[in-house]
Amino acid sequence: MRHALSLFAVLYGLWLALSGHYTPFLLAIGAVCAAFAVAVAVRMDVVDREGHPIHLGYRVPLYWGWLAVQILVSSVRVSRIVLSPRPAIDPVLETVPASQRSDLGRVIFANSITLTPGTLSTSVEAHGVEVHALTRRGMEELKSGDMDRRVSAVEGEP
Amino acid sequence: MILDILSWISIGVGIFFVMAGGLGLIRLPDLFTRLHAASVADTAGAGFMLLGFMLQAGLSLVTLKLVLILVFLVFTTPTAAHALAHAALLGGVRPWTRKPKDPAP
Numbered sequence: 001m002r003h004a005l006s007l008f009a010v011l012y013g014l015w016l017a018l019s020g021h022y023t024p025f026l027l028a029i030g031a032v033c034a035a036f037a038v039a040v041a042v043r044m045d046v047v048d049r050e051g052h053p054i055h056l057g058y059r060v061p062l063y064w065g066w067l068a069v070q071i072l073v074s075s076v077r078v079s080r081i082v083l084s085p086r087p088a089i090d091p092v093l094e095t096v097p098a099s100q101r102s103d104l105g106r107v108i109f110a111n112s113i114t115l116t117p118g119t120l121s122t123s124v125e126a127h128g129v130e131v132h133a134l135t136r137r138g139m140e141e142l143k144s145g146d147m148d149r150r151v152s153a154v155e156g157e158p
Numbered sequence: 159m160i161l162d163i164l165s166w167i168s169i170g171v172g173i174f175f176v177m178a179g180g181l182g183l184i185r186l187p188d189l190f191t192r193l194h195a196a197s198v199a200d201t202a203g204a205g206f207m208l209l210g211f212m213l214q215a216g217l218s219l220v221t222l223k224l225v226l227i228l229v230f231l232v233f234t235t236p237t238a239a240h241a242l243a244h245a246a247l248l249g250g251v252r253p254w255t256r257k258p259k260d261p262a263p
Contacts, residue, residue: 075202082182114236122243
């Protein structure tokens, strides 16, 4: 129920943000549409901790801030490699251990890896993520486990 | 005025990253390394350009929509890149590797 209400709030907020017209008719239509979408989602049984993870709460924005810095740092690094006269690349394909306990946590981890330039998740398994890295250094940094620990912290208690 | 300057700097940085990503797409040797270059363009490149647009738009619905574009981009691009790389590996594309006799960089 909590998830359904939260999903309704998100959908109606999206309607208000994207429409920009605030007449009673359009406000009512928006509420009806959002309620209908929530009803369909509930019937499909996708409104749960995984499909609508509100339990992650405030930890997500904090993690996004950290991730944005990582993305910036690795973007500069990959740009330098690309712009150098002889690209110093040494691609490797290896499995990085993942300590998350839920599918949601593993998806956050794998997507974070892919979002960071220079590392790319190619396959997600039960206890690890197969990663293609542009440089050996990028792979070593990922294997140091900093990102893995942070994602597990965001995931919180199962 | 200051907002204008910041906005142009941000858009300029975004353009730099998009150009670097595009150049990498041409210069790097295989599908996987090129995906790395492409991800520069659609994270840092698109991010800085959208930030510049937000500074131009100020506090308005337009900025809210730009934020939504960024959010959707951040959720969809890694999923697409992952699907592409996974499909390529399953399809038998071997990743390019440095030859053993080459000196390590």
